[in-house]
Amino acid sequence: MKTRRRARRVTLETLYEYDIANHDPDEVLELRLEASPMEHAGSDFAAKLVHGVIASQTNMDRLIARFAPEWPLDQMAVIDRNILRIAMYEFLVTDETPVKVAINEAVELAKVYGSDSAPRFINGVLGTLADHLEELKREVRRETTLAVAD
Numbered sequence: 001m002k003t004r005r006r007a008r009r010v011t012l013e014t015l016y017e018y019d020i021a022n023h024d025p026d027e028v029l030e031l032r033l034e035a036s037p038m039e040h041a042g043s044d045f046a047a048k049l050v051h052g053v054i055a056s057q058t059n060m061d062r063l064i065a066r067f068a069p070e071w072p073l074d075q076m077a078v079i080d081r082n083i084l085r086i087a088m089y090e091f092l093v094t095d096e097t098p099v100k101v102a103i104n105e106a107v108e109l110a111k112v113y114g115s116d117s118a119p120r121f122i123n124g125v126l127g128t129l130a131d132h133l134e135e136l137k138r139e140v141r142r143e144t145t146l147a148v149a150d
Helices: 003-021 025-035 040-067 078-094 099-113 118-131 133-149
Strands: none
Touching: 003 025, 003 040, 003 078, 003 099, 025 040, 040 078, 040 118, 040 133, 078 099, 078 118, 078 133, 099 118, 118 133
């Protein structure tokens, strides 16, 4: 399995535990990386995703609520909302991952970890967000700048 795909899996597992049990994400990540060792680039990528998603979670959750109003966050499967957060962080915040790649990777995670309907749901929400990509990037950057200034 490719390094970044493995790193996304470890990230999802870490964020899931953080979301469910509120365990320290650094400790959880460390344990996950011990259980699933990978090269330095993969562990760095996983750490970047975990910290970035947590730091951007409020903004991303607001966007999920806006673009998936029929699925309130507190009623959405924990796996699904964390898959969405990871992909959104990759293509809205970091610009490191092409949108299509981030969506494809999210759908693949949903196939492994989600329900039967999760891949279609994840693809639909992320596709809708991608349709508004430039507007959302400006919005997320503006909010990030304001948050840093506070």
